């Protein structure tokens with residue numbers, strides 16, 4: 001059935017047919033359809049017709065505002081973005097469990113309807129193949145990131161030449177933020193307010209305080225006092 005010309009087209013579908021029927025409106029399976037003329041087959045490769053799924057892989061221990069900045073930028077240019085937490089047995093043990101990181105990221109990415117969270121192990125290129133991703137998103141904060149990221153990108157390209165690595169830069173405000181630094185500062189009692197999402201700040205403080213209070217002190221209070229009696233104050237040592 002051909003929809004009435006003067007009635008608004010309800011959510012018309014785009015029907016692409018090279019060399020055919022430009023501008024015609026008709027129905028496919030009773031859905032109003034707009035037919036667009038594509039001048040040559042090469043136009044089909046320009047990108048606007050393909051859904052691009054990208055993966056944003058990382059450790060996210062914990063997620064920071066730098067990560068979130070990148071997720072927002074990625075969600076603006078890719079059709080679908082999969083935030084993929086690496087199950088990495090080789091890295092130093094994470095502060096947050098995989099389940100905790102997943103829950104935090106899920107809650108933080110709720111506002112983006114084209115972003116989802118997943119976990120993966122093994123080769124990233126194999127995982128990319130499984131989810132049908134054509135791009136990897138990685139962040140470059142400073143030149144110091146570049147060398148490692150370049151090496152990873154080239155190795156991934158060697159393993160799968162079809163998979164493109166896309167680098168993005170966060171806002172300057174987050175260019176010095178890293179998960180490692182954030183953990184260190186909180187563990188030493190400093191404030192990272194504004195550098196990580198409030199939800200993460202709360203969990204991180206709980207985790208660090210919990211860890212400190214659960215661990216038995218290395219030396220007893222008495223030992224500290226008796227030892228310090230024999231020790232010169234720091235600044236005055238010769």
Ligand SMILES: Nc1ncnc2c1ncn2[C@@H]1O[C@H](COP(=O)(O)OP(=O)(O)O)[C@@H](O)[C@H]1O
Nearest residue numbers: 057058059060066067138139140170174177178
């Ligand atoms: N503050 C930040 N701004 C932009 N990108 C960042 C920031 N922190 C981390 N990234 C990027 O996010 C990705 C994941 O980082 P991370 O969670 O540390 O995992 P990995 O173990 O892969 O380094 C990396 O590409 C990293 O460069």
Ligand SMILES: [Mg+2]
Nearest residue numbers: 058059178179
């Ligand atoms: Mg890192």
